[in-house]
Amino acid sequence: MTPLxxxxxxxxxxxxxxxxxxxxxxxxxxxxxxxxxxPLPVVRYWWRHTDEKRESCDPIKPTPAEVKRIRRAGxxxxxxxxxxxxxxxxxxxLSSGKKCKTVxxxxxxxxxxxxxxxxxxxxxxxxxxxxxxxxxASISAEDER
Ligand SMILES: [Zn+2]
Numbered sequence: 001m002t003p004l005x006x007x008x009x010x011x012x013x014x015x016x017x018x019x020x021x022x023x024x025x026x027x028x029x030x031x032x033x034x035x036x037x038x039p040l041p042v043v044r045y046w047w048r049h050t051d052e053k054r055e056s057c058d059p060i061k062p063t064p065a066e067v068k069r070i071r072r073a074g075x076x077x078x079x080x081x082x083x084x085x086x087x088x089x090x091x092x093x094l095s096s097g098k099k100c101k102t103v104x105x106x107x108x109x110x111x112x113x114x115x116x117x118x119x120x121x122x123x124x125x126x127x128x129x130x131x132x133x134x135x136x137a138s139i140s141a142e143d144e145r
Contacts (some may be wrong), residue, residue, distance in 0.1 A: 006115035016076035023057040036077040041109035090121035
């Protein structure tokens with residue numbers, strides 16, 4: 001996934017989570033986070049940044065249209081477990097001439113606005129708060145010598 005695709009994907013997760021919260025499928029963001037193994041602070045943040053209003057949807061007897069929306073949103077959120085397991089590889093060129101084969105890092109909750117997945121593994125700055133430019137850093141390191 002490209003950084004843009006990761007951002008889009010994260011936005012889809014957010015929309016799905018808000019749908020399920022609005023429709024009262026989950027009463028608390030924490031319940032939703034646990035059900036889909038999403039980071040608690042992220043789901044709380046998503047919900048806090050809405051008006052936190054619920055739709056008048058009867059959870060006992062939803063209409064067919066509501067059933068469809070709930071199913072769609074549930075499927076979107078279920079995809080997260082799979083995405084976590086099948087992350088792309090980091091791909092940073094190593095001094096051996098090979099490329100790093102470690103999977104990219106899952107961003108910490110405060111980084112989810114940039115997307116749920118980083119573009120690099122933990123060792124290569126995947127957890128950095130800002131995007132780092134490895135090439136520039138290595139040039140300046142050589143200059144210092
Ligand atoms: Zn790496």
